[in-house]
Amino acid sequence: MPGRLAPPIHARRTYFDPVPELGELREKQPVSRIRMPWGMDAWLVTRYDDVRAVLGDPDTFDVDASSVSMIGVMQPEGSAESDSSETPAERAQAEALTHAKIRRLLLPEFTPRRTRQLAFRVAAFVDEHLDKLAHAGHPADLIALFARPIPLLVICELVGVPKEDRTEFQRWNTVRLDTTSDPRTKAEATKRAHAHMSELVARHRKQPGNGVLGRLVAEHGHEFDDATLTGLVDLLLLAGYESTASMIGLGVLLLLQNPEQRALVCDDETADGAIEEILRYLTVGHTTMPRVARKNTVIGTTKIAAGDIVMCSLPGANRDPDFVEDPDRLDLTRGFNTHVSFGYGMHSCFGAPLARMQLRFAYRRLFERFPALRLAIPLADVEFQTESISYGILSLPVSW
Numbered sequence: 519m520p521g522r523l524a525p526p527i528h529a530r531r532t533y534f535d536p537v538p539e540l541g542e543l544r545e546k547q548p549v550s551r552i553r554m555p556w557g558m559d560a561w562l563v564t565r566y567d568d569v570r571a572v573l574g575d576p577d578t579f580d581v582d583a584s585s586v587s588m589i590g591v592m593q594p595e596g597s598a599e600s601d602s603s604e605t606p607a608e609r610a611q612a613e614a615l616t617h618a619k620i621r622r623l624l625l626p627e628f629t630p631r632r633t634r635q636l637a638f639r640v641a642a643f644v645d646e647h648l649d650k651l652a653h654a655g656h657p658a659d660l661i662a663l664f665a666r667p668i669p670l671l672v673i674c675e676l677v678g679v680p681k682e683d684r685t686e687f688q689r690w691n692t693v694r695l696d697t698t699s700d701p702r703t704k705a706e707a708t709k710r711a712h713a714h715m716s717e718l719v720a721r722h723r724k725q726p727g728n729g730v731l732g733r734l735v736a737e738h739g740h741e742f743d744d745a746t747l748t749g750l751v752d753l754l755l756l757a758g759y760e761s762t763a764s765m766i767g768l769g770v771l772l773l774l775q776n777p778e779q780r781a782l783v784c785d786d787e788t789a790d791g792a793i794e795e796i797l798r799y800l801t802v803g804h805t806t807m808p809r810v811a812r813k814n815t816v817i818g819t820t821k822i823a824a825g826d827i828v829m830c831s832l833p834g835a836n837r838d839p840d841f842v843e844d845p846d847r848l849d850l851t852r853g854f855n856t857h858v859s860f861g862y863g864m865h866s867c868f869g870a871p872l873a874r875m876q877l878r879f880a881y882r883r884l885f886e887r888f889p890a891l892r893l894a895i896p897l898a899d900v901e902f903q904t905e906s907i908s909y910g911i912l913s914l915p916v917s918w
């Protein structure tokens with residue numbers, strides 16, 4: 519499309535694979551200079567060991583809040599972070615403290631035990647949407663009818679968004695995450711979603727409901743202002759939705775293309791390991807959030823100056839031959855591996871147990887209910903989502 523910038527090298531894919539140029543970069547120039555679409559220069563780190571070293575050293579490489587806002591993960595207006603009298607160092611320290619506090623409070627909500635308590639609801643959402651798929655008749659769009667609604671309902675249930683509000687949230691978040699919607703429509707949807715979330719926070723302040731938000735307000739409400747709580751709900755709703763939806767959609771397509779390995783996700787003995795390999799192989803997140811170097815340092819042999827922005831390529835790391843043998847081969851028998859699809863270190867994904875559980879139910883129940891599931895269009899006609907922070911599929915017509 520005229521005037522549209524090509525995605526940067528780390529966000530380019532061919533079907534399930536990062537482009538070969540990314541592998542060449544990892545081999546020849548593992549820490550290289552790139553220009554981001556919004557005009558910023560950054561270092562791109564592509565080797566597994568280097569990515570883990572950066573993500574595992576938050577004293578040197580801190581999340582860069584100003585670049586995060588540029589990629590569209592916005593804080594609501596008036597949040598605590600917009601105090602202009604603070605120096606950047608003071609702001610960084612305040613953000614680190616708030617992050618550590620929020621993470622400490624939220625982590626207990628995402629333990630495998632707490633996640634297992636949600637299993638019954640997740641299974642019910644999956645079955646409900648399999649019924650909808652059956653009623654829709656084929657060909658049906660698996661993304662609109664299955665991959666997108668399930669993670670949205672799960673995250674709404676977890677956070678405590680009442681049933682009557684969920685359709686509205688789904689509508690707004692779909693517009694916000696749709697890369698083809700125009701900026702004004704997106705801004706309007708964001709404004710409406712934030713207004714609705716503030717109202718939700720106010721309602722929970724009066725009468726804390728079930729779910730994460732209710733518990734947070736009841737037990738720690740006095741420690742956070744409304745803007746911070748609204749930002750937190752927004753972060754959970756956005757972070758918990760898109761990447762899980764991408765993994766469901768892309769994962770189903772991958773399993774359709776590799777029928778000889780499909781049984782492994784439907785067997786209790788092998789399912790967990792198979793899902794880890796699907797997570798590694800697909801690596802839907804192109805990068806983690808941008809990091810900023812807090813001091814002069816080196817990555818490998820490359821000198822990094824204080825203030826430089828560093829992007830960690832997650833597909834680069836997960837497809838590094840120094841990490842796993844024959845990394846471009848999908849092998850669902852590979853078993854557990856220490857992939858970085860959920861990040862690494864103090865910002866690693868705390869929704870991972872919840873995401874894994876959704877994938878387990880979604881893949882297995884879909885293929886058990888529709889054993890003859892097949893793609894209703896040629897693979898070459900599948901529309902991939904290439905301009906979002908996570909790789910995915912826009913629509914996936916299937917028959918059975």
Ligand code: HEM
Nearest residue numbers: 757758761762765803806807859860861865866867869873
């Ligand atoms: C397959 C699905 C998912 C993938 C691939 C994924 C991936 C990631 C990655 C790579 C990060 C690290 C970001 C960084 O270091 O800069 C992250 C962080 C995060 N994820 Fe996920 N995620 C998924 C599902 C979820 C779910 C279901 C939730 C739900 C509640 C969630 C909530 C978060 C939050 C809140 C953070 C920020 C953690 C922090 O800054 O301490 N994610 N995720």
